[in-house]
Amino acid sequence: xxxxxxxxxxxxxxxxxxxxxxxxxxxxxxxxxxxxxxxxxxxxxxxxxxxxxxxxxxxxxxxxxxxxxxxxxxxxxxxxxxxxxxxxxxxxxxxxxxxxxxxxxxxxxxxxxxxxxxxxxxxxxxxxxxxxxxxxxxxxxxxxxxxxxxxxxxxxxxxxxxxxxxxxxxxxxxxxxxxxxxxxxxxxxxxxxxxxxxxxxxxxxxxxxxxxxxxxxxxxxxxxxxxxxxxxxxxxxxxxxxxxxxxxxxxxxxxxxxxxxxxxxxxxxxxxxxxxxxxxxxxxxxxxxxxxxxxxxxxxxxxxxxxxxxxxxxxxxxxxxxxx
Amino acid sequence: xxxxxxxxxxxxxxxxxxxxxxxxxxxxxxxxxxxxxxxxxxxxxxxxxxxxxxxxxxxxxxxxxxxxxxxxxxxxxxxxxxxxxxxxxxxxxxxxxxxxxxxxxxxxxxxxxxxxxxxxxxxxxxxxxxxxxxxxxxxxxxxxxxxxxxxxxxxxxxxxxxxxxxxxxxxxxxxxxxxxxxxxxxxxxxxxxxxxxxxxxxxxxxxxxxxxxxxxxxxxxxxxxxxxxxxxxxxxxxxxxxxxxxxxxxxxxxxxxxxxxxxxxxxxxxxxxxxxxxxxxxxxxxxxxxxxxxxxxxxxxxxxxxxxxxxxxxxxxxxxxxxxxxxxxxxxxxxxxxxxxxxxxxxxxxxxxxxxxxxxx
Numbered sequence: 001x002x003x004x005x006x007x008x009x010x011x012x013x014x015x016x017x018x019x020x021x022x023x024x025x026x027x028x029x030x031x032x033x034x035x036x037x038x039x040x041x042x043x044x045x046x047x048x049x050x051x052x053x054x055x056x057x058x059x060x061x062x063x064x065x066x067x068x069x070x071x072x073x074x075x076x077x078x079x080x081x082x083x084x085x086x087x088x089x090x091x092x093x094x095x096x097x098x099x100x101x102x103x104x105x106x107x108x109x110x111x112x113x114x115x116x117x118x119x120x121x122x123x124x125x126x127x128x129x130x131x132x133x134x135x136x137x138x139x140x141x142x143x144x145x146x147x148x149x150x151x152x153x154x155x156x157x158x159x160x161x162x163x164x165x166x167x168x169x170x171x172x173x174x175x176x177x178x179x180x181x182x183x184x185x186x187x188x189x190x191x192x193x194x195x196x197x198x199x200x201x202x203x204x205x206x207x208x209x210x211x212x213x214x215x216x217x218x219x220x221x222x223x224x225x226x227x228x229x230x231x232x233x234x235x236x237x238x239x240x241x242x243x244x245x246x247x248x249x250x251x252x253x254x255x256x257x258x259x260x261x262x263x264x265x266x267x268x269x270x271x272x273x274x275x276x277x278x279x280x281x282x283x284x285x286x287x288x289x290x291x292x293x294x295x296x297x298x299x300x301x302x303x304x305x306x307x308x309x310x311x312x313x314x315x316x317x318x319x320x321x322x323x324x
Numbered sequence: 325x326x327x328x329x330x331x332x333x334x335x336x337x338x339x340x341x342x343x344x345x346x347x348x349x350x351x352x353x354x355x356x357x358x359x360x361x362x363x364x365x366x367x368x369x370x371x372x373x374x375x376x377x378x379x380x381x382x383x384x385x386x387x388x389x390x391x392x393x394x395x396x397x398x399x400x401x402x403x404x405x406x407x408x409x410x411x412x413x414x415x416x417x418x419x420x421x422x423x424x425x426x427x428x429x430x431x432x433x434x435x436x437x438x439x440x441x442x443x444x445x446x447x448x449x450x451x452x453x454x455x456x457x458x459x460x461x462x463x464x465x466x467x468x469x470x471x472x473x474x475x476x477x478x479x480x481x482x483x484x485x486x487x488x489x490x491x492x493x494x495x496x497x498x499x500x501x502x503x504x505x506x507x508x509x510x511x512x513x514x515x516x517x518x519x520x521x522x523x524x525x526x527x528x529x530x531x532x533x534x535x536x537x538x539x540x541x542x543x544x545x546x547x548x549x550x551x552x553x554x555x556x557x558x559x560x561x562x563x564x565x566x567x568x569x570x571x572x573x574x575x576x577x578x579x580x581x582x583x584x585x586x587x588x589x590x591x592x593x594x595x596x597x598x599x600x601x602x603x604x605x606x607x608x609x610x611x612x613x614x615x616x617x618x619x620x621x622x623x624x625x626x627x628x629x630x631x632x633x634x635x636x637x638x639x640x641x642x643x644x645x646x647x648x649x650x651x652x653x654x655x656x657x658x659x660x661x662x663x664x665x666x667x668x669x670x671x672x673x674x675x676x677x678x679x680x681x682x683x684x685x
Contacts, residue, residue, distance in 0.1 A: 041604035046510035068505075172656060203656045208599045209606075213396040217650040220388035221371070222378050238599070245529050246388075262446040263514050263601065 031090070032063040033292050034083030036076050038096040038120070040068040042206075043234070044259050044281055045094060048119060051282030052092070052289050062293065073100045080104050084111040090292035091115045098175040099123045105132060114295030118288035119281075120175060125304060131295050134304050135287040139176050141309040142277045143183025143231075146256045149275045149311055150227050151193035153254050160195050163226040166218055167201035168211050168239060170231035177203070180231045180258060199225060204235045211238030219246050226254065233257035233264035233276055240272045260312045260320050268317055278310040278320050346622040346629075350637040353620075353670050357641060361648035373651055389651075391530070393643040397617070398532035399598070401639040402591040404614040405536075405543050406584030408635045411618055412547075413580050414560040414627030415482060415489035420588040420614055422500035423474045424607030427592035429507040431467030432602035434458055435520040436513065447514040460519035467593045468586055474500060475585015479578030497611070504604040514601040524598030532594050537636075539587070544632040556580060560627030617642055620670045641670065 035052065039045050049066060056064040065088070069076035073096045083091050084107060091113055095101050101122035108115040114131040125134050154163045167184055170177030181201065188196045200218065204211035211230065218225075219242065228243075230236040236257030243253060250272040257264055260278035267273040284307050294301050312320050362373045371377055374385055381387045403420045410417045433449040438456045440446070450456060474496060481492040527534055547553035555576050558566040567573045591610075596602040621638030623630025645666055649659045 039605070040505050040510045042510075043512050043603070050509070169656065200650075200653050201656070202650060208601060208603075209595065212599065213392065213646070214650065216388075216392045216395070217647050220386060220392050220647070221651065222380050222386075222388075241600070245525070261512075263512070266440050266446075266515070 030061050030063060031293060031296055032065065032086075032088045033090045033092060033289065033296070034080075034086075034088040035064060035066045035092045035094075036069050036079045036083070037066060037094045038069050038076070039071055043261050044279065045119070047281035048094070048285040051285035055286050055289055062289075064289070069094075069096050071096050073097045077103055077107070080107055080115075084108065084113055088113065089296040092118055092288050092292050094118050095120045095122055097173065105129065108132065114292060116288050116292045116295065119284050128303060132303075133291050133295065133301050135284055135291055135307065136305075137279050137284065137307050137309050139179035140183060142176075142258050142279065143180035144187055145277050145309055145311045146180070146258055146275055147184040147187035147229060148193070149313065150229055150254055150256045151187060151196060153274060154196065154226060157226075157252075157254075159226055163196050164199050164224070165196055165227040165229055166215075166225055166239075167198055168214065168228065168230040168235045169201055169203040170206045170235070172203050174206075177206075177231050184229055196227075199223060204230070204238065206232050206234060208234040208238035208241075211235035212242045213238075215239040215242035216246070219243070219248075227256070228253065229256045231258060233259040233261045233273075236273055236276070237263055237267055240267060244272070265312075265317060265321055268312070268314060271314075274313070276312045278312050280307050280310075283307050347631060347633045347637060349673070350620065350622050350634050350641070350670075353673060354637055354641050354644065357644055357648070357666070361644065361651065364652055368652065371651070373648065389647060391533075393647050394533050394536075394640065395529070396646055397639045397643040398536040399591050399595050400610050400613045400617065400642075401536045401636070402532075402539060402594065403588050403610055404617045404635050404639060405539055405632065406587035407611070407614045408618045408621075408623055408630060408632060409543070409547065409556055409580050410489075410584045411615070411623050411625060412560045412627060412630050413556050413577065414563060415577070415581070416493065416615070416625075417478065417581065417584050418490065418493040418611050419474065419478060419496035419500055420584070420591075421607040421610035421612075422497045422504065423471055423585055423588040424592040424595065424610055425504035425604055426474070426500040426507070427467045427470040427589040428596040428602040428606050429504045429513060429604060430470050431463040431589075431593055432513045432516060432596045433463075433507070434466050435460065435463035435516040435596075437515050437517045440515045445515050447512065449508060449513055457517060460517065460523075463516075463520060464523070464593060467589050469589075471585040471587070471589020471592070472582055473585070475582040475588070476578065478585060479581030482581065483574035483577040501604075501608075504606075507604070510604055512601050512603045516597065516600060520597055521600065522597070524594045524596070532598060535590070535594060536639075539590075540632055540636050547632060552576075552579075557628055560629075562628075613642065616667050620667060641666075 037045055037049055053064055053066065056062045067079045069079060076096050080091060080093065091108055093104060093115060095117060098120045101117065102124050105115065105124055105128065109129045117134040119136045121136055122134060167181060169181050187193050202214055204214050215238065228239045230239060236255050240250065240255055244250065254274045256275035257273060258277045260276045264273055264276050268276065287305055287307060291301050358374065365371050365373045374389065376384055376386045407417055407420060436445055436448050436456055438445060448456060478493055478496050481487050482489050524531060547556065555571050558571060559573055559576060563573060595606060617638035618635050619625060620641055621634030623634060645663055
């Protein structure tokens with residue numbers, strides 16, 4: 001009877017010693033950050049993600065695990081809960097839907113895990129708990145810079161007597177699309193730009209192909225117009241392709257986009273695209289990672305960090321050619 | 325008109341007494357939808373949908389509108405030609421859209437041009453000499469091989485391991501999409517050579533339509549008059565009877581799915597060429613649009629019935645709806661809801677007419 005009990009006690013001791021030894025020898029300073037991206041196949045978000053990953057690779061002891069939420073709100077919440085369960089030190093979220101962030105904030109708050117929102121402004125940004133923050137650019141700037149520049153260009157062309165434009169919207173469930181479109185309408189509401197009239201606004205769901213088909217449909221109605229303002233560069237490029245196929249002169253028609261992707265800059269160098277707005281993807285990613293690491297260490301950070309948009313025109317394009 | 329070969333899976337009725345083929349119903353639906361848009365256009369805007377009210381073209385029709393109606397559905401139409409054969413066979417293919425994405429990424433990597441506006445191509449995957457500025461036949465072959473490989477795997481899984489087609493192609497859908505994203509870590513691939521651009525933009529922009537219609541005519545004759553076609557209908561109507569009468573069912577299934585994969589790859593080449601870029605998210609939901617076009621065209625989801633003509637008409641209905649919405653300036657928020665209602669309406673109408681024809685004879 002004594003032998004099995006003694007053996008059991010010895011085993012327990014051995015196990016306890018082993019566990020203690022493992023804890024002491026593991027790297028205490030290794031920080032894991034869980035990242036949930038809305039999409040892996042979006043041009044801009046890929047640059048953001050790569051910026052974060054690269055920065056983490058350069059920092060010893062920082063481990064970044066990136067997941068793809070595939071534009072699915074439910075999947076994103078599951079990923080955050082999974083991160084919490086695996087004991088990450090901080091979470092970075094690029095929200096699929098900016099109005100569905102309260103659930104994610106609550107989950108992280110209840111578990112005491114710091115959370116940073118990146119690139120898309122969550123609806124609860126003003127009521128974030130102490131260990132949560134937000135790093136992005138303000139979409140009010142992007143659409144306003146773009147529309148205002150188009151307005152100035154139309155004036156310079158002598159069209160201040162009246163100009164007609166088309167607006168190509170992004171995916172209607174994205175805050176960026178809704179805000180940028182609102183920015184365009186606000187700019188047109190100003191006295192200086194009241195001469196502009198929107199003929200029609202439709203969505204291309206951020207896609208180049210859909211924008212190309214949409215523009216071709218508009219062209220088939222034969223209505224004359226002076227400019228096309230798109231919510232993103234891909235749509236602007238699609239519209240340009242359609243207009244070129246129809247034989248329109250791109251030097252006369254003003255086209256605006258947002259993002260300053262490489263494809264867009266090439267189109268600008270070729271004289272087709274007139275305005276775009278640079279969003280510092282790498283800057284946002286790095287800022288988010290830094291903020292997350294600070295929160296993980298328990299340091300204080302700014303709740304809202306806005307990284308500014310920059311207007312890109314043929315005049316200053318050379319500054320941006322290597323950025324995105 | 326005494327085509328009794330087109331048996332409906334299970335039900336038997338004498339098709340020789342039917343006064344007109346199924347596809348005529350689809351054509352009538354198409355005409356009705358066009359008339360609705362024409363009428364609404366005249367009422368709301370005073371503009372004509374199909375006719376050239378501003379006298380911009382030589383003919384009485386608005387040629388630009390007719391062109392975009394068929395052009396915007398040609399790429400999904402090419403996919404739908406393959407999906408038609410798969411559905412007639414009695415299966416289903418959910419992976420077409422993902423095959424488009426993966427093929428576009430892989431093929432475009434071999435089609436890139438070395439210099440853009442004097443700078444080296446910022447999106448080049450293989451910037452080394454020997455891998456860039458390649459003759460156009462290479463990306464075409466690479467692309468078609470991707471589609472053939474994916475379709476072949478689908479076929480093998482479905483025929484030999486008895487996995488339901490829904491599950492097997494669902495697995496391919498997820499895997500292929502992952503491959504598309506992995507290929508360049510999510511970065512788009514852009515700036516193809518001039519030769520590659522012809523695939524999507526040749527013949528003054530008509531190339532996608534030319535490819536779609538040529539393939540439609542080709543597969544129409546194949547399905548109607550060759551042994552391959554007859555076997556496809558037979559297996560779709562009654563697989564066990566086909567097997568017992570000596571048809572090599574498994575081999576045939578693999579062949580049909582391979583062809584569907586190849587057609588999806590061809591659609592990818594046209595799509596990436598037309599847009600001068602390949603993105604990992606290309607083709608999302610294309611498989612559902614292709615299936616919808618096929619089903620609206622009168623192909624039965626239980627197999628054994630349908631034709632290429634119906635699918636082409638289904639594609640035209642889609643094109644008319646898309647252009648019609650833009651023509652009417654329908655608020656973007658309503659468009660998808662209305663599109664769903666029209667799709668279901670067209671199929672319900674078709675089913676009702678068939679049941680009436682069956683009960684009459």
